[in-house]
Each structure stands twice: as structure tokens, then as C-alpha cells.
Amino acid sequence: MNIEYNQLIDRIVEHNGLDTIICESEVPDRAPIFEGHFPGNPIVPGVILIEMMAQAGGYIHMLSKDFEEMAYLATVRSAKFRNFVTPNQVLTIKSKITHHGGGYLICKAKISDAAGGVVADSELMLKLQNFANEKMREYIKNIALQAGWNGHDL
């Protein structure tokens, strides 16, 4: 997980090519954000966890459609944070698309810790829109390749 570059998914573990995805991500030992959130008590901010779940949901769509469209976070319909997330934790992010239509999708997502305990869950709406340019599309696609996507549905 590279918080400064907003790359919050390390590995795409499973994708059914349709509506679900499982990803993993490891919280870094050190990051500038922990200097303020909080001194002597580093905790990953809740907004980062929401973004992580949005990125997982976006990957479901982008991997299924070969990165034809980008998925932008449009609505946080609900979000709950059930436990603190701290440095060096390995997180599993599961997301499932529950609705799709009108250029939007809704996904339900969960983040679990290594012991399987849910640390956060959410229901998000993502807006699907063409990439602003090819440079952006290639950048996002390369991040997915680095995360283990092999260029085809996993």
C-alpha cells in the first residue's frame, strides 16, 4: 500500500470476471500520514479505508471491461469502521457489485484483518466514465498489472 500515491491495493487475489473481487493490501510500517494521524499512535484514517474499498469496486468493473472506463467514487451510501487499522497489518478487501445501470454501479465491500475480523464495510456508488486520456488509462492499467492482474480475467 502506497498511501502517498493513493495506490491502496497491493494484490488482486481473485476476480470472477463479473461482479466480485478479492484483494490484499499491507499497511506500511511508516508513512507521512502517521506523523499526524496520530503522533505515537498510528491509525489508518477511515477515508483511506473507504478509498481502498472504492478502488476494489472499481477494479471489478475495469478488469471485466479491459479498462474501457474509469470508476469514480460518487456516493458513500454507508460506511462503518469497526476496528482500528494500524501499520504492518495485512488486509483483505472483498467487494461485490450489487447494482449496475445508468453509468453507475453500486458495490458492497468489506475489509478484514489477518484474523478474519471485519475492520470496515461500506456500500458505495461509483460513476463509470471514459478515461480522461490514454496516459491516465495506461497508468491505472499498469497499477492493476503490478497488483497481479494478468491482462485477462483472473
Place this chain on the structure above:
Amino acid sequence: MSKSISYDEAYEKITALILEQCDLEDLNIEKIEPHHILNADLGLDSVDFLNVIFDIESEFGISIPSEEWMNRASEQALNAEDSVFRLSNFVESVLELIEEEGTVSA
């Protein structure tokens, strides 16, 4: 298996879902009325509208052709009597879909 639902029941459930997306105080409206237009009177933008659509789909177990409805609305005058965005027409359209394919919980 489909189950019938009255206009009043559907209206009540749908307005409750719309209320989750709009702020009547901001809009200076006391109560949602059947003649209200979803976007012009109730301030729903496309994201709000889709949120309402997805909530209705979950509530009634139906699939709404949201793109078609949005396209139709964009071709109609904002306050047209038959506008798909007029709440009374919107509820009627949802009711038609429920009768065709819905599974309304008792």
C-alpha cells in the same frame, strides 16, 4: 412470485427513499407532493436519482431501465404533465414494473 401493492403503499415507500436523498429544509418544501418533479422541485441530480433507483430496485425486487427513463425525461419539458420525473408518474411507472416482475415483501 409477484404480489400486488397499492399506489398508496408504493407512494409511501418511494417517497421515504427519495427523502433519504433530498433535504426538504434546504428546498424550502414542507412535504413531498405527487405533482413534484424529481429534479426541478426535489433537487435530485443524476447521482441522487440513481441512488433512489437502486434503492427502489432493492425494495421491490425489480429492475428499472434507468437509462431509458433518464433519456425520456431529458426529452420532455421539465414540468410536462406526463414527465417520467413527475412523482405521480414515477410511482405509476414503478408500479407497472412491480406488477410485471416484482416480489414485494409482505
